[in-house]
Amino acid sequence: MKVLVIGGTQFVGRAIVDELFASGDEVTLFHRGTTNPDLFPDAKHLLGDRNVDLSALADGTWDATIDSSAYFPRQVRELANALGGRGGRYVHISSVSAYDTMTRPGMDEDSPLATLDDPTTEVVDSKTYGGLKALCELATTEEFGPSGPGWSGEDPSIVRPTYVAGPHDHTGRFTWWVERIARGGRVLAPGPRDNPFQSIDARDLAHFVGLLAHGTSGGAFHVSAPVPPFTFEDFLLEAVKQVGPPGCELTWIEAEPLLSAGVGISEWPLWEALDEGRLVLTIDSSRAIAAGLEPRPIGDTIRDVHAHEVLTPSVKLEEMGISADKEAELLDTLG
Numbered sequence: 001m002k003v004l005v006i007g008g009t010q011f012v013g014r015a016i017v018d019e020l021f022a023s024g025d026e027v028t029l030f031h032r033g034t035t036n037p038d039l040f041p042d043a044k045h046l047l048g049d050r051n052v053d054l055s056a057l058a059d060g061t062w063d064a065t066i067d068s069s070a071y072f073p074r075q076v077r078e079l080a081n082a083l084g085g086r087g088g089r090y091v092h093i094s095s096v097s098a099y100d101t102m103t104r105p106g107m108d109e110d111s112p113l114a115t116l117d118d119p120t121t122e123v124v125d126s127k128t129y130g131g132l133k134a135l136c137e138l139a140t141t142e143e144f145g146p147s148g149p150g151w152s153g154e155d156p157s158i159v160r161p162t163y164v165a166g167p168h169d170h171t172g173r174f175t176w177w178v179e180r181i182a183r184g185g186r187v188l189a190p191g192p193r194d195n196p197f198q199s200i201d202a203r204d205l206a207h208f209v210g211l212l213a214h215g216t217s218g219g220a221f222h223v224s225a226p227v228p229p230f231t232f233e234d235f236l237l238e239a240v241k242q243v244g245p246p247g248c249e250l251t252w253i254e255a256e257p258l259l260s261a262g263v264g265i266s267e268w269p270l271w272e273a274l275d276e277g278r279l280v281l282t283i284d285s286s287r288a289i290a291a292g293l294e295p296r297p298i299g300d301t302i303r304d305v306h307a308h309e310v311l312t313p314s315v316k317l318e319e320m321g322i323s324a325d326k327e328a329e330l331l332d333t334l335g
Contacts, residue, residue, distance in 0.1 A: 002026045003213055004062040004087060006050065006079065007069040008043075009036040011168050012093065015206035016066055017043065023210055030057060050075055054082035061086045064213035068093040071132055072122050073139035080143035080150030089154035090144040091212045094137050096160050096222065096280050097130035105196065105228065105282035109160070109220040113137065137220070155218030159209060159288075162224040162281060163270060165301050166202035167308035172315040173269035174199055177239060178305045179315050184245040188327045188335065190263075190271050191254040193233035196281040197270075198224040201301045204294060211292040221288040225295030228282045232272070235298065242302040251335045261334065267322040 003020050007013040008029040017040055020027050027043040030050070046056040050069070057079075065087035070076050076092070100112040116131035124132065137158050144150040165174035181187055200223050208223060226234075233252075240248050255273045265273055272278035285293060309315065318324060 001063045001214060002028070002061070002088075004028045004030065004057075004060070004065045004083075006030050006065065006067040009039050011166075011170050012164055012202055012205065013068045014039065014168055015166065015202040016068065016209050019203070019206040019210045020213075023214075025210075028060065028062065050079065054078060057082045061088075063088040064091065064215075065089070066091045066093070066209060066213055070136050071124055071129075073119075073132070073135040074122075076136050076139035077143050080139075080148055083150055085150065085152045087144075087150060088152050089213060089215055089218075090140065090150060090152075090156040091209055092136065092140045092144075092156060092158050093209070094158050094160045094220075095130070095133045096162050096224070096283055098133035098137055098160060099130065099280060101277050105279050106284050107279075107282075108284050109222060109287060154215065157212040157218050158220040159205070159212070160220060160222050160283075161200050161205055162222075162283065163199040164202050164205060165199045165305060167304055168314075169202070169305070170314070172320055174301075175305050175309060175315045176269045176317060176321050177236065178243060178302050179309055180317055180321070181236070181239045181248060182243040182245070182306055182309075183317070184248040186249050186251055186331055186335075187236075187240075188322070188331050189233070189236055189250040189252045190258055190268050190273070191252055192274070193231065193252050195232045195272050195278050196228060197230055197232045197235045198226065198228070198281045198283065199235075199298065199301070200224050201296055204296055208288060208291075208293040217291045219287075221291060221293070222283045222285040223288050223293060224281075224283050224285050226298060227285070232270075238299050239302050242299050243306045251331055253330065253334045257334050258330070261330065263322075263330070267326075269321055 003025045008017045029043050030046045032049050033047045048056040100114050113134035114130040140156050144156040169175050
């Protein structure tokens, strides 16, 4: 099968391309040529910036198009117009952030999506990211649906992952915790310990996206694991089990005293603290599992992430999370 990937050279896109080649597909990448440009010499590379010039897509026909780099609905609409009906089935990678604030656990794919006061904004921050993703989904159904210019006769698919983890993760969020625990010692674990937690291995996400590109199902799908109930404490205990050296110990401090001490929500990657949106990490992925999603055990992801970091370190703990000195201070004063 001939597949066009928008992006494809970083983390999620990279895992998707690996999966497509493993399936024997013929892959074309459309990207700027600035991130890992030497990857995938067996793919056809079309260079261009989707924000400026899509002319490289003027020729060619594909059985499927996978888009993991759309942040603005304009980008989806412009891609649909550039491809016409030549792009085949369109698979759009969205996010669980596209939902309106979650107030109950176990919400399904038909739950209300986020909205923006200014739907024309192209400022991406914590207040706009989810609404922009929701607008990208709306553009997907309009532009690649039966009445849109990108319609190819196949319903588009929308994938909503939670936190994505795995080797080559440039965000470092999941990796930060794996490597902090691998360093050992007394680890400050910020509460609430019973906060829900879900992630998805990029390789499992990629496998599922490949299934969708091959035409298994249209519509929207949650992509997350483990099946609830699974907590932040469960995640950290599994990390201690998989990569923690002898003597590694979790010391739990609840969110209220940490916040009162002036600790910011960004001090620990993946820390949801008391945010009401934390219930998004209880989503129901049964629709995706029925369509072929096969999440691996989270312990396997933890081990593989650490093995990758041992060979090619990418996360500097004190540059993206709490410093060792501040962690020790909080443990002394609050632990």
